[in-house]
Amino acid sequence: MDxxxxxxxxxxxxxxxxxxxxxxxxxxxxxxASLAAPQAGAGAAAAGPAAQPAPRLQSVLVGRQPGGRSVAVIDGETLRVGELYKGARVTRIGQDEVELRRGGARQVLKLNAAAALGHGIERIPNQ
Structure with missing residues (x-):
């Protein structure tokens, strides 16, 4: 038994x-991991260590009726047209994109992840 x-x-x-x-x-x-951590690439090196990561458009809700409310979620923050996101004003909310303006700079955020990699800031004349 033992x-x-x-x-x-x-x-x-x-x-x-x-x-x-x-x-x-x-x-x-x-x-x-590619979405969780910023990638160290040529763009990140050129921007410098103090550059903040680009905002990410996560969701868009557009009202069906003309003049209906539209809402965008950028980096977890729910915003409407006219509201500020980190100093940039939300000027337009479309079906799959949001336009931000900071002074004379315009930035368009897109829902499509592949298109979001190519988003940028464009200088426009003051109106």
Whole structure:
């Protein structure tokens, strides 16, 4: 009987040792690392260390009726036309884009992630 107890303990120890070396589980709901951390590329190096990451348009809700309310979510902040986002005024909310103006600079944020990589700031004359 002592031999059976020893075998049981040995099997238990081997099972615990195998579980200790197991890999951590992958979270399928976690966003890709490319979206979570800013990429160090040529654009980031040229902008300098003090440059803030570009705002990200996450959602747009446009009213169906003419003159209906439109709402945009930029970096988790819900905004309407005329409101300020980090010093830039929301001037237009479209089906898949939002226009921000800061002084003479205009910035268009797009919902499509591929198009968002190419968004930029454009200088326009003061009106």
């Amino acid at each position: 031999e059976a107890v020893k075998r049981s303990l040995a099997c238990l120890l081997l099972a615990c040792a195998g579980a200790a070396g197991a890999q951590a589980l992958h979270d399928p709901t976690r966003p890709p």
